[in-house]
Amino acid sequence: DSGVTQTPKHLITATGQRVTLRCSPRSGDLSVYWYQQSLDQGLQFLIQYYNGEERAKGNILERFSAQQFPDLHSELNLSSLELGDSALYFCASSPRQGGVYEQYFGPGTRLTVT
């Protein structure tokens, strides 16, 4: 158990809908990262927050947004969902920002868009 929790574990929704994925980092970790993993794209970095502020953006679509709250939990919002958004979404956390710190991954949320 990494100490990172993600809810829900599974989510099935229809095209055009909006969903929110939630992540609670390890106790004391200030950085939160979001990743998307699919068979065709592999593991893609989406976005990173540090202590409530956005710090880095990767291949995140405009239909997706995220935020980190004062209690350090984070939410990833996915809207106008398309079939191609079906994937595993991982949250990870690390103690600080900066490349030296390894990331601790949650178990993921499996999103299925029908």
Place this chain on the structure above:
Amino acid sequence: AQSVTQLGSHVSVSEGALVLLRCNYSSSVPPYLFWYVQYPNQGLQLLLKYTTGATLVKGINGFEAEFKKSETSFHLTKPSAHMSDAAEYFCAVSEGTGGFKTIFGAGTRLFVKA
């Protein structure tokens, strides 16, 4: 810009044989390098990491990796494969000058034959 190349999307070895998973990186500054493992239906977990100092890094489950700057490589090895090593392995690179992104390779799936 950072990048990571993992040679071979699938590697198959016999139980007891040497495991060698290849990773080459590119980075404009001294990198931090990581190997993560992902078991089925789980998030990624850290196997080992290189930051500074000794170039031969030992990790969990008998794995080790050697940082070779001249070859820009960070190959993962294990002397004797076990059935429980079957998983997907990801090499990752972060830059050491405060870069907030960690770039992951495409992954190598390791199969272990009895």
